[in-house]
Amino acid sequence: MFNKTRIKVRGYHLDLFQHVNNARYLEFIEEGRWAFFDEFFDKDDWMQQDLVWPVVNININFKSEANFGDLLEVQTHYTKIGNRSITMKQTIINVETNTPVVEADVTYVCFSKAAKAAIPFPDDIRQKVEQSIAEFE
Structure with missing residues (x-):
């Protein structure tokens, strides 16, 4: 499975240099993960289980800046x-220029x-994830 989530850069995303603040990209990729989970998991089954999914590592590479109004x-x-x-x-891709803005690898664990x-x-869950990985490759 592959999810695409669009975010428009707003004024409150910007720092003193008038481009997206580095911490905001963490929020953007988190929004992307939640949108992915909305499609991947059945909300009722997921929330009734004893499981949570804490992030244990994020490796993020900043490729180019994003500015006010960018999609x-x-x-x-x-x-x-x-x-x-x-x-x-x-x-994260700038839709108008097709330029990579951020690349991140996010690792989390299955936690009881x-x-x-x-x-x-x-x-x-393992079978569903393995199928998703195989479909994307």
Whole structure:
């Protein structure tokens, strides 16, 4: 599965240099992940489970600046699944110029609220993620 989420750069996204502040890109990619999850998971099943998905690592590379009024597209897909962790690739593209703005790898874990620990992925989720990775390749 591959999700595309569009975000228009607003004035409150800008820093003193009048381009998007680096911290805002973390918010943009988070919005992209939530949009991805909206499509990937059944909301009722997901929220009734004991599981949460904390981010444990973000590696972000800034490629070019974005400015007021730019239309950005956050592209999100799974790239790797381990026993307890999963990695997504997220790319932010300037829609008008087709220029990469940000590339990020985000890793999170399957975490049991009851056990208060990372746990192996349930089989149904693992299969769905593996299928999504295979479809994208």
